[in-house]
Amino acid sequence: MSRVSDTRQRTREAAVQLVAGGKRPHEITVDLVYAAIQQGSRTTINDELKQWKDERTKADALGADLPAAIADAMRTLWVTAVEQGEVVFAEQRGALETALAHAEQQQATISQERDSVLATSRALTEECEALRQQIGTLQAQVASEVASKNQALQDGRALQQKLIALQAETAEQIERIRETQGAQAEEFQAAIASRDTAFQAERDKANERLEVAQARMLQEIDAAREGQRRAESQLTKARERLEQQQASLAELRLDAGRHRRELAERDNRLETLAKIVTDRDRTVVELATARGQLEGMATAMQSLETRATTAESRITDLLAERVPLATARNKRGKQRDV
Structure with a gap:
């Protein structure tokens, strides 16, 4: 059941409950119904409430001439029939909606299958056209190959005839070559025989020369061995001399080391x-400087002594001058006192 159908059903139920609670049909409002069911839009509630009020008015008009019990029973029956009709309508509507959705789904599936079949048909048509073109191309190629094959057969026959002619010519040439080679072989064998005779004579001479050379070589080898013995003896003597020289060199190295140490000691002494x-030169310089300073100080002392002497003489003179003046002043003072 949809949301709207449920709202309409609950609107009717709420209206019946309000009437049972003591409300009159014309006193029932949309706000009262919405407060009771708490769902749906006010427009849907208003439409359903108006329809319910109209049905209620018609039922009241029909039952105005009937007794109250019969009228109430008729109203209850009417409400039940309406509710049952709405339930059946909702069920049928749901079934129809389900069937419609299923039909739409089937239609979509069929449309997809149709599109797929159309696409496959187009692809097959294109493939057929391509195959036709390929067949035409292959037929042209086959015709060309047949023509080429016929031409090749003709060329092969011509080549076969040429080959037969060449084989005959080759056989004649081979026979001629054999005859020529036979004559050349006889000449070559005669030349080889003459060369063999000359080679044997040359070989005998070479053997004689080789024997002479071997004898000379043996003599030279003996001389070389004798020279080697002499060289070995000289080498032994040279080694002995070398050992003696090495011993002398070791002694000389020891002497050189000792001399180096002595030189190092002398260098150290020289450095000292x-x-x-x-240090002595520096001390002499310092002494000379000190002597100069002392001489300067002595000169300064002499100058100071001279100045002191002069100052003393001046002081003595001043004192000598001041004593008579003081004496005169004292006399004058005494005279004043008297």
């Missing part, structure tokens, strides 16, 4: 002496 001389 140089330092002492440097």
Whole structure:
């Protein structure tokens, strides 16, 4: 059942409950019904409430001439019939909606299958056209190959005839070559025989020369061995001399080491002496400087003594001058006192 049908059904139920609660049909409003069911739109509730009120008015008009019990029973029956009709309508509507959705789904599936079949048909048509073109191309190629094959057969026959002619010519040439080779072989064998005779004579001479050379070589080998013995003896003597020289060299190295140490000690002594001389020179310079300073100080002392002497003489003179003046002043003072 849809949401709207449920709202309409609950609107009727709420209206019946309000009437049972003491409300009159004309007193029932949309707000009262919405407060009771708490769902749906006010427009749907208003439409259903108006329809219910019209049905209620018609039922009241029909039952105005009837007794109250019969009228109430008729109203209840009417409400039940209406509710049952709405339930059946809702069920049929749901079934129809389901069938419609299924039919739409089937239609969509059929449309997809139709599109797929059409696409397949187009593809097959294109493939057939391509195959036709390929067949035409292949037929043209076959015709061309047949023509080429016929031409090749003709060329093969011509080549076969040429081959037969060439075989005959080749046989004649081979026979001629054999005859020529036989004559050349006889000439070559005669030349080989003459060359063999000359080679044997040359070989005998070479053997004689080789024997002479071997004898000379043996003599030279003996001389070389004798020279080697002499060289070995000289080498032994040279080694002995070398060992003696190495021993002498070792002694010389020891002497050189000792001399180097002595030279190092002398260098150290010379460095020490140089330092002492440097210190002495520096001391002499310092002494000369100190002597100069002392001489300067002595000169300054003499100058100071001279100045002191001069100052003393001046002081003595001043004192000598001031004593008579003081004496005169004292006399004058005494005279004043008297």
